[in-house]
Amino acid sequence: MTSFPAILQSEWTKIRSVRSTVWTLALTFVVTLGLGALLSFLTDNNFEQFGENGRTPFDPTGTAFSGIMLGELAIIVFGVLAVGNEYSTGMIRVSLAAVPQRGTLLTAKAVVLGALALAVALVTAFLTFFVGQSLLGDHATTVGAPNVLRAVLGAALYLTMICLFAAGITAMLHNQTLALGVLVPFFFLLSPILSAVPKVKTLARYFPDYAGQRMLLVYQQHGQPYGPWAGFLICLAWTLAALVGGALVLKNRDA
Template sequence: MASFPAILRSEWTKIRSVRSTVWTLLLAFVVTAALGALLSLLTKNNFADVRKGATAPFDATATSFSGIVLGEIAIIVFGVLAIGNEYSSGMIRLSLAAVPQRGTLLTGKTVVVGALALGVSLVTAFVTFFLGQALLGEHRTTVGSHDVLRAILGAAVYLTLLCLFSAGVTAMLRNQTLALGVLVPFFFLLSPILSAVPKVKTLAHYFPDYAGRQMLTVYQEPSVPYGWLAGFFICAGWTLLALLGGAMVLKNRDA
């Protein structure tokens, strides 16, 4: 039986040796920071039009994170590739031969994937925030303002949870193409569409992406029936269920 530290080292080697996983993490950083900067600059230059008719306080922190919507795509793809590459190449059989304890193997994968996602997400969140605030000019806020640091950390946690959720779904489906075929429409078609339909938008409020984004805000939106902490638990609950589902499939089905 391989020791858990040895499993972690093995999983780390697998991930960093696959160029596509490295590029997706870099893309998550670049897209989130660049788009957030652009939208912050546009907000500053058109502030009167942006705030016309608004009654809620201006959330400078959430504005700097406006680009996270596209950054999500890259972090989701990373979670899928980190788990799905072994299934597509057939290497999962060798991994299970080396580590027959399937739950331990998936735990090791989850720890490495989660640690990498969290590290990149923390850098992304802080760089995105400071860059966005610099471009917002007189409308900016500071990291020491009320709930701002919590929102920055919330952005990093949100991206990490999305990555792990995607990893869990991929472990259940055991096919990266199928996983992307489910996750991308779910997050970027189904969730936005349901959010815009009055009779069912309440259901969309409890999807992992919608709930998780409440962690990025300093001021709660009036239309959302819960705050950032409930949003965290909802998003974390989806992630836990996906990982447990992945563990059950890995345990009960042949590779």
């Protein structure tokens, strides 16, 4: 029986040896930071045009993270490729021959994937915040302000959980093209559309993207059904469900 540390080492080697996974992680960082910096700069230079909505104060933290939706897309692709590459190349059979314990294999893959995603997400979140605040001038906040550190950490955890959610869905579908065909429309078409439809928007508020983005809130916004901690638990539940589903499919279906 292969030891768990050896399986972790093997999974780490697989991920870092695939160029596309490295580029998608880099793109997560560049897009989130770059777009957030651009919008922070534009906000500072056109602040009087934005005005106050009378309900919540201006949120400089949220402004810095304005690019996180596109960063989310990149890290979803990373999660899909990190799992789906083995299915597309047929290497999953080799992996299962080396590690017959399928649950152990997926657990090791999730640990390595989650650790790498979290490391990149933490760097991305903190640099995005500090660069954004430096460009907001007099409208900036500090990491020591109430709820700000929690929001920055929430951004990193959100990106990590979305990555693992994508990995779990890919493990269930056994196909990276199909996984992207499900996840991208779900997050960027279905979820936003349903959130705007009165009769179903209550359900859409419990989707993983909506719940995860509550983790970035510094101020409780008018009309929001729940706050950051509930959002964290809902997003975590979706992530665990996807990973458990992936493990069950892997155990009961031929590679």
